[in-house]
Amino acid sequence: MPTRSELGARGEGIAAAYLTDAGLRLLDRNWxxxxxxxxxxxxxxxxxVFCEVKTRRGTGYGHxxxxxxxxxxxxxRTLAQRWLAAHDEHAPDxxxxxxxxxxxxxxxxxxMHLRGAFS
Structure with missing residues (x-):
């Protein structure tokens, strides 16, 4: 049984592959x-796109x-502002x-990928 951090890292790897396959270009991971x-x-x-990844083994506590x-x-939102201040990356959206x-x-x-999950 993987530890919580191992499970999270596995989920982030799965999510990164999924997003790449969906046509997104990864700029940063675990910043x-x-x-x-x-x-x-x-x-x-x-x-x-600022993407939060959540990984679980089951839905006993919800999806x-x-x-x-x-x-x-x-x-x-605060972290996104910090990332933008630290990087020379601009986008209209x-x-x-x-x-x-x-x-x-x-x-x-x-x-499950929720695009624009919140603003």
């Missing part, structure tokens, strides 16, 4: 600053995407996506 961490920063066309609470959304990864023992992971 950290004093306020926290952004899981994935990507570009899709004219949009910069993984449900874990992105209003407080987490506020923190992600900014978007916040959530990718939920449900890791199942004897089956492929299920991925």
């Amino acid at each position: 950290r600053c004093r306020d926290g961490e952004l899981d994935i920063v990507a570009r899709e066309g004219d949009a910069l 993984p995407v449900e874990a992105v609470t209003p407080a987490k959304q506020r923190r992600l 900014l978007r916040f996506d959530v990718v939920g990864v449900l890791v199942r023992p004897a089956a492929p992971a299920l991925v």
Whole structure:
């Protein structure tokens, strides 16, 4: 049974592959600053996409995407501002996506990608 951090890293890898396959270009993964961490920063066309990845083994506590609470959304907005201040990357559109990864023992992971999950 993987630890929580191993499960999270596995989910982020699955999410990164899913997003790349969907045509997004990854710019950053696991970017950290004093306020926290952004899981994935990507570009899709004219949009910069700040993507939060949530991974779970089951739905006993709800689907993984449900874990992105209003407080987490506020923190992600702050982290996006910090990332933009630290990088020379510009785009007319900014978007916040959530990718939920449900890791199942004897089956492929299920991925749910919510584009523009919040603003």
